[in-house]
Amino acid sequence: MGRVAEVAPAGRPHKTHAHAATDRCGRGRRVGRPTRVRFWCEALGYVRRSRGQDDTFVVLAPKSGIGPNISVTLSESPLEARPRVHLDLYTDDQDGEVERLVTLGAGRVEWHDYPDDADFVVLADTEGNRFCVVDKGET
Secondary structure (H helix, E strand, C coil): CCCCCCCCCCCCCCCCCCCEEEEEECCCCCCCCHHHHHHHHHHHCEEEEEECCCCCEEEEEECCCCCCEEEEEECCCCCCCCCCCCCEEEECCHHHHHHHHHHHCCEECCCCCCCCCCCEEEEECCCCCEEEEEECCCC
16 A cells, blocks of 8 residues: 655654545445545545455545545444544535535535534535535635
């Protein structure tokens, strides 16, 4: 899958970097399904970089070559209602981006825990994995 981190000897600058975020595909599914791969490629502007020996692992990479890879892998674990790790997608046009992602196949998630001043919207990908669309707003 490539180097995940470089560890520098003591006294030298640290060179660790993120290589990939991992998304999961549910039991009985293949990660290489065209709709799943197409969704994340179109959602993020990515291309399929590689696939494993079978359809249980796929790596997606930015078309531009800049940014982290996304590894999509088969998982036997059930979906989590409140996943501890998920993708946050930042945008200047939250309403427009949510609509674009829903058009690509994302589902709206009924989320009862939004704070009054929420800057995020919870969606689910084509397999039901939750992710957030965050309004970058003014910083």
